Amino acid sequence: MFPHVPSRQHEKLINFINFFVCSNVLVLLERVLLKLGLADTDEQLEQQLNKFLAPVLLKIVSPHEDVRKKVMEIFTHVNKRLKARNQVKLDLSPLLHHYGESSNSFLINFAIIYITI
Numbered sequence: 237m238f239p240h241v242p243s244r245q246h247e248k249l250i251n252f253i254n255f256f257v258c259s260n261v262l263v264l265l266e267r268v269l270l271k272l273g274l275a276d277t278d279e280q281l282e283q284q285l286n287k288f289l290a291p292v293l294l295k296i297v298s299p300h301e302d303v304r305k306k307v308m309e310i311f312t313h314v315n316k317r318l319k320a321r322n323q324v325k326l327d328l329s330p331l332l333h334h335y336g337e338s339s340n341s342f343l344i345n346f347a348i349i350y351i352t353i
Contacts, residue, residue: 258300265306268292272313281317282324289314290330293347297340311346318353326350 268288275281295307318324328351335347 258298258303261295261298261300261303262306265292265295265303265310269306269310269313272310272317275317278321278323281321282326285314285324286327289326289350290334293331293334293343293350296346297343326353 268284271284271288272281275284292307292310295303298304298307331347331351335344335351338344338347
């Protein structure tokens with residue numbers, strides 16, 4: 237067997253690890269969506285967004301389609317909530333960091349959306 241060619245067991249292990257990581261990220265994203273949904277006041281929503289929006293934004297470049305779909309679901313929820321509550325102020329510092337440091341155009345475009353809201 238050649239060392240640069242993965243064995244069948246190695247491939248199975250990699251697939252399992254990828255599944256496990258994807259599943260854990262999806263659980264965390266679902267918790268974020270729940271926390272955002274439970275935010276009743278502008279202050280609560282602002283606090284949750286300032287805590288979770290920047291980390292969620294990073295997940296938009298995940299190699300896992302299910303993770304990207306969940307991120308888009310969160311963004312859709314956030315956009316609806318922000319349109320209805322224009323008193324909510326986002327912390328621009330982490331968003332500007334993502335804008336300036338990322339080389340991924342998809343991430344940059346979403347950072348711009350939330351910077352300009």
